[in-house]
Amino acid sequence: MSHLDDLPSTPGKYKVLPYGALHNHRYLRLSKLTLWASLFLALFLFYLVLSPPPSPSRRSLNDSSAKYGGSHWEKQVRKSARPRSSGGLTVLVTGAAGFVGTHVSIALRRRGDGVLGLDNFNRYYDPKLKRARQGLLERSGVFVVEGDINDAVLLRKLFDVVLFTHVMHLAAQAGVRYAMQNPGSYVNSNIAGFVNLLEVSKAASPQPAVVWASSSSVYGLNTKVPFSEKDRTDQPASLYAATKKAGEGIAHTYNHIYGLSLTGLRFFTVYGPWGRPDMAYFFFTKDILKGKTITVFESPDKGSVARDFTYIDDIVRGCLRALDTAEKSTGSGGKKKGPAMFRIYNLGNTSPVPVSKLVTILEKLLKMKAKRKIMPLPRNGDVEFTHANITLAQTEIGYKPEVDLETGLKKFVKWYMGFHTGSKKKSSW
Numbered sequence: 067m068s069h070l071d072d073l074p075s076t077p078g079k080y081k082v083l084p085y086g087a088l089h090n091h092r093y094l095r096l097s098k099l100t101l102w103a104s105l106f107l108a109l110f111l112f113y114l115v116l117s118p119p120p121s122p123s124r125r126s127l128n129d130s131s132a133k134y135g136g137s138h139w140e141k142q143v144r145k146s147a148r149p150r151s152s153g154g155l156t157v158l159v160t161g162a163a164g165f166v167g168t169h170v171s172i173a174l175r176r177r178g179d180g181v182l183g184l185d186n187f188n189r190y191y192d193p194k195l196k197r198a199r200q201g202l203l204e205r206s207g208v209f210v211v212e213g214d215i216n217d218a219v220l221l222r223k224l225f226d227v228v229l230f231t232h233v234m235h236l237a238a239q240a241g242v243r244y245a246m247q248n249p250g251s252y253v254n255s256n257i258a259g260f261v262n263l264l265e266v267s268k269a270a271s272p273q274p275a276v277v278w279a280s281s282s283s284v285y286g287l288n289t290k291v292p293f294s295e296k297d298r299t300d301q302p303a304s305l306y307a308a309t310k311k312a313g314e315g316i317a318h319t320y321n322h323i324y325g326l327s328l329t330g331l332r333f334f335t336v337y338g339p340w341g342r343p344d345m346a347y348f349f350f351t352k353d354i355l356k357g358k359t360i361t362v363f364e365s366p367d368k369g370s371v372a373r374d375f376t377y378i379d380d381i382v383r384g385c386l387r388a389l390d391t392a393e394k395s396t397g398s399g400g401k402k403k404g405p406a407m408f409r410i411y412n413l414g415n416t417s418p419v420p421v422s423k424l425v426t427i428l429e430k431l432l433k434m435k436a437k438r439k440i441m442p443l444p445r446n447g448d449v450e451f452t453h454a455n456i457t458l459a460q461t462e463i464g465y466k467p468e469v470d471l472e473t474g475l476k477k478f479v480k481w482y483m484g485f486h487t488g489s490k491k492k493s494s495w
């Protein structure tokens with residue numbers, strides 16, 4: 067086989083040229099190549115000169131999420147956060163697509179305050195419910211930024227775009243029993259996320275006043291009833307409770323060092339329309355309707371387990387009163403200028419109801435008999451009873467619960483049936 071065997075067999079694609087012509091041909095190809103390379107280099111240099119490297123914040127903003135940023139996004143953020151009148155509040159609501167977050171955001175927006183929502187739409191329970199709540203929020207004029215409270219770049223960006231007067235911090239890993247399955251999630255949201263939010267809030271100029279959700283669970287094994295803010299809270303019964311208690315300590319630190327105005331609200335088993343499917347009243351309703359057995363816990367001495375169930379509208383009124391009475395933070399840009407307000411309030415109903423009674427009310431409303439399995443309270447973080455003393459909240463912020471369990475559950479069941487049967491009521495408020 068000769069070297070000619072390597073030549074292509076199709077004559078038109080390969081020409082054997084005399085030396086001079088071959089040289090000229092190579093020269094022409096070389097200069098074309100040089101021309102293209104120079105053009106490419108010039109364009110590249112031109113691009114480098116015209117686009118300076120992104121600042122660290124821009125870079126990580128782009129890296130960490132593609133879901134925010136840009137002029138259209140900023141316009142939506144500003145519009146949502148703008149109050150209708152000059153005296154209105156400008157509130158960042160974290161956990162806005164959550165149960166309490168949705169109700170509070172809509173109530174604020176309805177009375178004319180500016181509200182920007184933030185929610186990470188995590189999968190702790192069906193995100194479809196959170197998306198449905200987001201639909202409600204949008205219809206009320208509340209834009210929800212999809213992001214996490216641990217994302218410092220995003221939080222700083224939000225504070226750059228909007229001068230928030232208040233933060234209503236409701237984003238949290240909720241649920242007492244789930245803490246045994248996923249402890250990290252509680253530390254991540256209720257501790258790390260809260261610190262991150264406070265870091266950004268304390269650095270803001272002006273600093274916002276922060277109102278946040280603590281929990282009745284901080285009373286833990288306390289046996290003195292009703293639970294008063296003065297009672298011990300150093301015996302948490304679950305990691306959830308421990309992280310909420312830690313949150314109160316952390317908040318105090320930011321108040322003490324940086325002059326942030328902080329108000330913690332200890333919610334007592336909040337229930338109502340658009341509620342959380344991981345809560346007993348919600349999944350009892352679902353299971354009773356399906357004819358499935360429900361497990362009703364009883365105390366070790368065969369007594370009833372009771373909760374101070376609090377209706378969502380009462381909680382919303384409490385949140386709004388806390389926001390309205392919060393004094394301004396005294397610091398600015400991370401520097402304390404004087405002492406600032408620090409408050410903790412119980413927001414409960416003041417009338418504990420045994421869980422067995424809750425089931426009886428549901429049976430009546432659903433017109434179905436529940437298949438009950440009575441079980442001793444497992445050692446999973448649940449406490450035997452909760453009972454709020456609300457004198458402090460009543461005296462200082464005018465909190466007054468109005469809805470009893472039967473009335474509240476009636477409203478919940480009405481919503482539940484509408485939402486789950488896909489009737490028109492699905493989107494009603």
Ligand SMILES: O=C(O)[C@H]1O[C@H](OP(=O)(O)OP(=O)(O)OC[C@H]2O[C@@H](n3ccc(=O)[nH]c3=O)[C@H](O)[C@@H]2O)[C@H](O)[C@@H](O)[C@H]1O
Nearest residue numbers: 240241281282283333334335345346361362363371421448
């Ligand atoms: O106040 C709070 O700070 C907390 O309230 C809520 O916790 P809880 O009061 O524990 O509500 P929830 O789970 O509805 O159980 C209600 C009752 O049903 C009993 N229960 C529960 C499950 C079951 O299968 N059987 C049963 O009897 C159970 O023993 C209990 O007695 C929030 O979830 C929590 O995030 C936090 O906000």
